[in-house]
Amino acid sequence: MSSRLLLATRNPGKLAELQRLLRSAVPGVEVIGLQDVEKYPEAPETGATFAENALLKAREAVRYTGLAAVADDSGLTVDALNGMPGVLSARWSGRHGDDDANTALLLGQLADVPDDRRGGAFVCAAAVVTPGGAERVLERSWRGRVVREKRGGNGFGYDPVFQPDGLDVTAAELAPAEKDARSHRGQAFSALVPLVAELLRPA
Template identity: 50%
Template sequence: MKVVLATHNPHKIAEFQQILAMTRPDLEVVGYDGPEPVEDGVTFAENALLKARAAAAHTGLAAMADDSGICVDVLGGSPGIFSAYWAGQKKDAQANLDLLLDQLADIADPHRAAQFVSTIALVTPEGTEHTVAGVWPGRLAREAAGGGGFGYDPIFIPDGQDGPERSVGEFSDEEKQSQSHRARAFQALIPLLQVL
């Protein structure tokens, strides 16, 4: 069965395909080539629903959409829904990461708590809607490490690691996809996918 993923971000498509391969190999995630809606929601859930509704209406398929970001405690939960645009409208991942590190330069390690948050919306062509969320707690490093992942991965150190602490940028794809905020949200989504 095909489910359209409402994103033009190839990194997210690859992540969802890897997560599905581990959990629901019977589902095929297809990319979305339709128009992008204006993401004017003020929560991850609102923006995920906007994207999933647009993709379901455009394709006639059940659609999933992820809205996600990094939430830093000392910044009151920011960048949050503005994670992709933290350094401006260009969606420059390196500039976003550099700005966040600069803003936290004087913050001591015990106060660098953060979490990746993912909300996934599922919308059917008939109009049924669901949202689920996943949270991956951790803290922010003082400098980037590793060449894997994308976005803020090289500065995010997840809680609960066995062995030496590493950033997500140092994780293998398999490690990331089994633990990430998207994987956690997707686990909550699996029972809802059974009815498709």
């Protein structure tokens, strides 16, 4: 008998990324997204940290659907901007999910910052919550630097301007499988997989 696990996201890029990780790692679990369940009112992400927002989204999904839920909150923290955009990454330009506008604003803010001070990290907090009240949350990061121009057509968000440490390509120039293996989200969800398996295992 297969269990259903809800990924509390409407972002198609993120959903595809998380489905790749969880489908292969947790056999017998059907992974669905918010478009596969009846629409419910989604509360604003008011947490001050990635972990708070991830838990908020996962708890809300369980409350409205009765399904075990996984949610993540992730974003880019830039050293020269004192850790911003941070939890505001998806709406940095004032329009939620406008990748082009968010990236353009970030590059404008960093225009005068020299290359050796453009370091930062992608951070992901991933949470799993079950209808029985079990909760787990963990966080992983991916260090790199912000380059001056967008490169690459894979990925989404700030991927085209983020060059991970040790690589000469941006996150958007990596193949999906390679990005999964290296990225903040890949690391977080890989670490979450055994917790998901444990929580969804039949008694």
